[in-house]
Amino acid sequence: MDLRAYTRQYAVQNNWRAAFSYFGTFAVYFASLSLAIIHVDKWYVLIPAGIVFAFCAVRLYVLQHDCGHHSLFETRQQNELAGHVLSPFTFAPFEVMKQNHNLHHAGVGNLEQRETGEIHTMTLREWNEADFWTRLFYRLYRNPFILVPVGALFTYFIRYRWPKNSTRFGVKGVLLHNLSIVVWLGLLYLVAGSTGIWVWLAFSFLGGMIGVFLVYLQHNFEDTYWDRRPDLDPQLAALQGSSALDFGWWFDAAVACITLHDIHHFNARIPSYRLRACHYNLPPEYAPRRIKFPEALAALNLKLWDEDAKRLVPFPKKERRAGVAQAG
Numbered sequence: 036m037d038l039r040a041y042t043r044q045y046a047v048q049n050n051w052r053a054a055f056s057y058f059g060t061f062a063v064y065f066a067s068l069s070l071a072i073i074h075v076d077k078w079y080v081l082i083p084a085g086i087v088f089a090f091c092a093v094r095l096y097v098l099q100h101d102c103g104h105h106s107l108f109e110t111r112q113q114n115e116l117a118g119h120v121l122s123p124f125t126f127a128p129f130e131v132m133k134q135n136h137n138l139h140h141a142g143v144g145n146l147e148q149r150e151t152g153e154i155h156t157m158t159l160r161e162w163n164e165a166d167f168w169t170r171l172f173y174r175l176y177r178n179p180f181i182l183v184p185v186g187a188l189f190t191y192f193i194r195y196r197w198p199k200n201s202t203r204f205g206v207k208g209v210l211l212h213n214l215s216i217v218v219w220l221g222l223l224y225l226v227a228g229s230t231g232i233w234v235w236l237a238f239s240f241l242g243g244m245i246g247v248f249l250v251y252l253q254h255n256f257e258d259t260y261w262d263r264r265p266d267l268d269p270q271l272a273a274l275q276g277s278s279a280l281d282f283g284w285w286f287d288a289a290v291a292c293i294t295l296h297d298i299h300h301f302n303a304r305i306p307s308y309r310l311r312a313c314h315y316n317l318p319p320e321y322a323p324r325r326i327k328f329p330e331a332l333a334a335l336n337l338k339l340w341d342e343d344a345k346r347l348v349p350f351p352k353k354e355r356r357a358g359v360a361q362a363g
């Protein structure tokens with residue numbers, strides 16, 4: 036079977052389903068935030084409501100990502116408008132995020148274009164040739180207790196205030212986006228005071244950590260795919276180089292199926308509300324290996340791409356001296 040022909044039947048937008056996903060997520064986002072703020076003194080209400088809010092924040096980001104691919108609503112104009120409206124709540128300026136993400140799709144699996152990825156990965160050879168300070172920085176960077184919380188704090192609250200390629204893809208849009216965040220938080224403060232801001236900040240941070248964890252797993256697992264041109268195979272880069280996470284139906288629904296990243300990279304025009312059907316109805320010859328939660332946690336120990344073994348590996352137990360090239 037032609038896989039492209041198969042996926043095209045799912046790359047069909049429906050405004051009713053899109054609107055339900057879009058406005059429904061917003062409704063739960065504001066309801067859970069309100070509940071958490073009102074019952075901030077009741078931990079048994081605050082924590083569940085805050086967790087729901089955190090997942091809604093992730094889901095809004097995924098829907099904005101869909102808008103960037105013009106895959107959520109039926110028309111380009113509808114997707115563009117919806118993507119910009121989401122910006123103050125996702126903390127991601129739509130136009131720059133969209134363009135940078137398209138560069139990521141174009142460079143996925145390409146060892147010569149790793150700057151387009153969200154998580155930087157060194158090769159084993161580069162590690163063996165690196166100096167002490169490069170290794171130390173990379174060790175700290177890839178430590179999950181730094182990567183996830185610090186990565187969330189840096190990416191969503193600092194880096195996105197002026198993301199890479201802002202001067203290339205839209206300075207005005209980034210400035211207006213930052214102003215819209217000030218307006219949104221100002222309104223929240225007027226309605227709920229400092230308590231509202233602190234509740235929003237705490238659970239937005241939780242949402243950011245969930246997002247970074249998922250972003251890590253999208254391309255960082257043992258038998259992922261990296262290569263160099265001219266040997267790079269775009270289909271393998273999409274299907275083998277992107278993960279399929281099996282955390283259950285409810286988790287998929289909570290994060291708008293961003294867990295099924297393999298089929299998304301193969302055909303980015305498939306809307307999030309059709310990804311699960313497309314993925315789980317794949318012909319047997321294309322059936323992917325799905326990663327369950329224990330393996331996902333274990334993947335956090337994988338740090339370097341071994342070009343010879345063609346797999347992601349942990350740091351070497353016995354390290355070579357910096358500057359010594361790999362033998363053979």
